[in-house]
Amino acid sequence: xxxxxxxxxxxxxxxxxxxxxxxxxxxxxxxxxxxxxxxxxxxxxxxxxxxxxxxxxxxxxxxxxxxxxxxxxxxxxxxxxxxxxxxxxxxxxxxxxxxxxxxxxxxxxxxxxxxxxxxxxxxxxxxxxxxxxxxxxxxxxxxxxxxxxxxxxxxxxxxxxxxxxxxxxxxxxxxxxxxxxxxxxxxxxxxxxxxxxxxxxxxxxxxxxxxxxxxxxxxxxxxxxxxxxxxxxxxxxxxxxxxxxxxxxxxxxxxxxxxxxxxxxxxxxxxxxxxxxxxxxxxxxxxxxxxxxxxxxxxxxxxxxxxxxxxxxxxxxxxxxxxxxxxxxxxxxxxxxxxxxxxxxxxxxxxxxxxxxxxxxxxxxxxxxxxxxxxxxxxxxxxxxxx
Numbered sequence: 001x002x003x004x005x006x007x008x009x010x011x012x013x014x015x016x017x018x019x020x021x022x023x024x025x026x027x028x029x030x031x032x033x034x035x036x037x038x039x040x041x042x043x044x045x046x047x048x049x050x051x052x053x054x055x056x057x058x059x060x061x062x063x064x065x066x067x068x069x070x071x072x073x074x075x076x077x078x079x080x081x082x083x084x085x086x087x088x089x090x091x092x093x094x095x096x097x098x099x100x101x102x103x104x105x106x107x108x109x110x111x112x113x114x115x116x117x118x119x120x121x122x123x124x125x126x127x128x129x130x131x132x133x134x135x136x137x138x139x140x141x142x143x144x145x146x147x148x149x150x151x152x153x154x155x156x157x158x159x160x161x162x163x164x165x166x167x168x169x170x171x172x173x174x175x176x177x178x179x180x181x182x183x184x185x186x187x188x189x190x191x192x193x194x195x196x197x198x199x200x201x202x203x204x205x206x207x208x209x210x211x212x213x214x215x216x217x218x219x220x221x222x223x224x225x226x227x228x229x230x231x232x233x234x235x236x237x238x239x240x241x242x243x244x245x246x247x248x249x250x251x252x253x254x255x256x257x258x259x260x261x262x263x264x265x266x267x268x269x270x271x272x273x274x275x276x277x278x279x280x281x282x283x284x285x286x287x288x289x290x291x292x293x294x295x296x297x298x299x300x301x302x303x304x305x306x307x308x309x310x311x312x313x314x315x316x317x318x319x320x321x322x323x324x325x326x327x328x329x330x331x332x333x334x335x336x337x338x339x340x341x342x343x344x345x346x347x348x349x350x351x352x353x354x355x356x357x358x359x360x361x362x363x364x365x366x367x368x369x370x371x372x373x374x375x376x377x378x379x380x381x382x383x384x385x386x387x
Contacts, residue, residue, distance in 0.1 A: 004374055006322035007183035010259065010365045011248070018247040027243055030216060034246035038193070040253055044161075045170040047195040049202035052246060053209055056157045056179035056192035057084040058239035060127075061091050063175040063194055066204040067151045069094050069124055076116055077127040077155070078108040079330040079342070080350040085129055085155050086330055097123065098330065098342065103349040104283040106131040106297065110140035117148045128173075129155040132282065132326070133185070133263075133292025135164035138172045145173075153177070157192075158294035160185050161256055165289065170195040180245075183363070185259050185292050186252035188245035212236030259364040263293035266362050266371055270296060273375040277382050278304035295326050296362040298378075299353065307385045313358055315384075319377035324359040 022033055034052050042050035053059045069075060071093035077085050079098045086096040097120055099112040108128045117123055126145060128136040138154075145152045154169060156162065157179035162169040170176045175198070180191040196202050207214060212234035215227075271281045280299040284291060300309055307315070313323050329350045331342035344351040361374055 001320055002373060003320045004322060004361050004366075004370050006324050006359065006361050007363050008365060009182050009187045010255075010363070011187075012251070012255075014251040015248050018251055019244055022243050022247040025243075029242050030210070030240040030246075031243045033243040033250065034241050037241075037246040037249040037253065040250060041193055042195070044253060044256070045168055045195055047170050047176075048197045049195070049199065051194045051202060051205050051209065052241035052249070053192045053194060053239045054241050054245075055190055055239075056155075056177050056181070057088060058209070058237070059177035059192040059194040060084060060088040060153065060155065062205045062208055062237070062239060063153050063177055063196075063201070064088055064092055064094070064125065065208055066201045067125055067153060067174065072122065073125075074120055074123040075125045075127060076113055076123060078129050078350075079336075079347050080106055080108075080131065080327055080353065081129045081155070081330065082157070082327060083330060083333065083336075084157075085127055086336065089127075094124075096336075096340070098336075098340070098347070100347040100349045101131075101353065102137070103353060105134055105136070105285060106350075106353060107134065107136035108141075109349070110137050110144060113141070114144055117144060117150070123148070123150055125151040125153055127153045127155050129157070130159035130162055130169060130292075132295035132297055133158045133162055134282075134285065135159065135162050135169055135289060138164045138167075138169075142172065151175075157181075157184070159292050161260055161290050162292045163289045165286070168290075171197065174198060175201055180249060180252070183294075185263065185294055185364075186249065186256050188241070188249045188252065191241050191245045191249065207234060208236040209239040210236060211238060216240075260290065260292055262364040262366075263296075263362055264291065266366055267291075267293050267296055269371050270298075270360065270362075270375065274298070274378065277379065278386060279378075279382070293362060296360045297326060297357045298360055300356045300358065302356055304387055305382060305385045306387055309356055309358060312381060312385075315381040316358075316377055319380055321374050321377045322361060325354075325357060326359050327354070329354050 152173035
């Protein structure tokens with residue numbers, strides 16, 4: 001039986017040979033491959049500093065630390081995200097303050113953000129999440145940041161390449177963090193990148209990502225003169241990226257726009273095919289901007305079909321289509337719900353969206369046959385259960 005998985009990475013011969021070269025080089029951890037990946041990434045994004053890390057979660061943690069977030073500080077983020085967006089705030093003893101989403105884009109709602117800024121004291125930062133690969137309303141977010149004197153850390157785990165009003169994500173907020181997890185537009189298996197134009201933030205992140213040491217191992221171990229001495233200047237973390245991962249990133253980055261174009265093509269095929277069905281396709285706010293299409297989240301019109309979202313997922317699996325849900329909102333997760341006494345009616349948009357959404361396969365190696373297979377499966381299920 002044919003089965004189309006929810007996601008599959010695209011790894012070509014260039015990546016394989018670069019990894020082989022790394023394995024043969026005698027240098028496996030952070031070294032020349034990571035340095036090249038960082039340099040290339042900064043050039044592509046147009047930022048001054050790009051710092052590779054072993055996960056986007058690590059990048060978010062480092063960024064908040066560099067921004068000065070500490071015990072008792074409050075940080076606004078959205079409930080409609082993966083838990084990492086909020087958990088990193090707790091790593092530093094801070095307190096997350098949760099906002100609802102725009103019901104069309106599923107990105108953080110700036111109006112709710114402003115209400116929170118007015119009603120809470122000691123808010124130091126906003127973490128917008130660029131849901132699915134479409135930019136949040138950064139014009140509004142940056143205006144709020146200026147008005148209320150708070151920092152902006154962009155969670156761009158979904159958003160490469162992505163623009164807001166023509167400006168690349170990674171060049172707008174104080175710091176931006178990207179993910180290279182296996183299902184992202186480009187992948188290093190595990191890994192992430194921190195982008196910033198602020199030299200002080202970059203310097204702090206560089207030190208803190210490797211134990212608070214003021215000299216990296218590659219510099220010390222490859223120097224032709226004695227270079228054993230280093231100093232620990234802060235209680236840092238172990239968040240550096242390996243050269244094996246950097247080797248993948250070098251070639252994946254070169255294909256980022258090719259992969260984005262293919263994902264956009266798949267999204268267009270879905271939108272056209274599903275136009276007359278009892279579903280809502282993702283809303284695109286500005287067709288002139290780059291949408292990374294990391295997630296293609298279909299919203300079911302439950303009032304027009306006889307099954308639930310969960311049953312719809314089960315029926316698609318029977319048809320041979322893998323799916324996911326992005327996301328079970330944080331106010332439905334036991335830790336966040338119970339610790340902060342969160343309720344569904346605090347976040348009506350996220351709650352309503354969650355009960356209707358399902359993420360369809362959308363990866364760059366999908367063939368037209370794969371795309372049509374998914375389309376037929378969706379049609380078959382909806383036709384079988386329409387009212």
